[in-house]
Amino acid sequence: MTKHNEISPVEVEDFLNSWKDGVIAIGIAYQEGSDYREKARTFIATHYAFDIGDVLFKPTFANDVVFRNNFDDALSYFVSGDISEDSGFAIRPWEAIKASEVNFMLEDDLCAVMGVLDLKPLNFEKKTKIAFTFILVKDNGSLKIKIHHSSEIK
Numbered sequence: 243m244t245k246h247n248e249i250s251p252v253e254v255e256d257f258l259n260s261w262k263d264g265v266i267a268i269g270i271a272y273q274e275g276s277d278y279r280e281k282a283r284t285f286i287a288t289h290y291a292f293d294i295g296d297v298l299f300k301p302t303f304a305n306d307v308v309f310r311n312n313f314d315d316a317l318s319y320f321v322s323g324d325i326s327e328d329s330g331f332a333i334r335p336w337e338a339i340k341a342s343e344v345n346f347m348l349e350d351d352l353c354a355v356m357g358v359l360d361l362k363p364l365n366f367e368k369k370t371k372i373a374f375t376f377i378l379v380k381d382n383g384s385l386k387i388k389i390h391h392s393s394e395i396k
Contacts, residue, residue, distance in 0.1 A: 249353045249380055254346050257378065257385040258355065261289050262339040268320060269335020269364070282321045282332060286313060291379055291386035302372050302392040303331060337364040353378040353385070358395065371395040 264285040271278035291297050292313045299310045301319045306327045310316045317323055322330035344357035356375040363370070377389035 249348050249378070249385065251346070251348075253385055254348075254353065254355055254378070255344075257289075258341055258344065258357075262341065262359070264289060265320075265332045265339060266336050268332035272321070272330075272333040273335055273364070278333060279317070279321050282317055285332075286316050286320065288384070289387055290316060290390070291381060291388050292316070294379070294381050294386070295388070297387065298389045298391075299387075300391045300393075301331065302374075302394055303327075303329075335364050336361050338362040353380075359392075 268278050268282050268285060271281045287293065290299070290313075297311060297316075299316055299319075300308060301310055304310065304319065304327070307315075307325050310319045310325075314323070315325060318325045318328045320330065320332040322328050322333065338360075339362075340360045342358045342360065344355065346353065346355035354375065354377050356373070359372045359374055361370045361372065371394065372392050373395050374392040375389070376387050378385045379388050380386075
């Protein structure tokens with residue numbers, strides 16, 4: 243029996259928009275010299291479920307350390323930190339992030355969404371294309387990522 247866990251397609255779309263806007267906002271804060279690390283902390287707390295349990299996170303540009311399964315490692319990935327290969331995904335910065343080919347399913351207590359993200363760097367024309375999969379849970383009325391897997395499409 244499918245019960246949709248009280249998650250609507252509009253909520254999934256709103257979450258994806260919030261995630262994309264959040265990544266761009268971190269980069270803007272970095273460019274403006276404001277507290278981009280705090281903005282990144284808030285972004286991660288808002289969009290990832292580290293505060294309610296385990297999170298599995300395989301970021302796009304991770305090679306030597308493949309997974310970022312705790313808050314501090316996720317922060318390192320987004321804004322650079324303790325993991326030497328992390329140059330700061332969100333502080334590149336990105337001018338625009340567009341989602342396409344988005345598919346999702348709401349089944350039992352599961353919300354899975356996957357698609358393609360086209361990322362346009364600030365002041366650079368060559369875009370990066372990423373395939374992503376998020377498994378989302380609802381916590382106190384907000385969607386959060388429990389599983390994030392992404393990889394570059396070449």
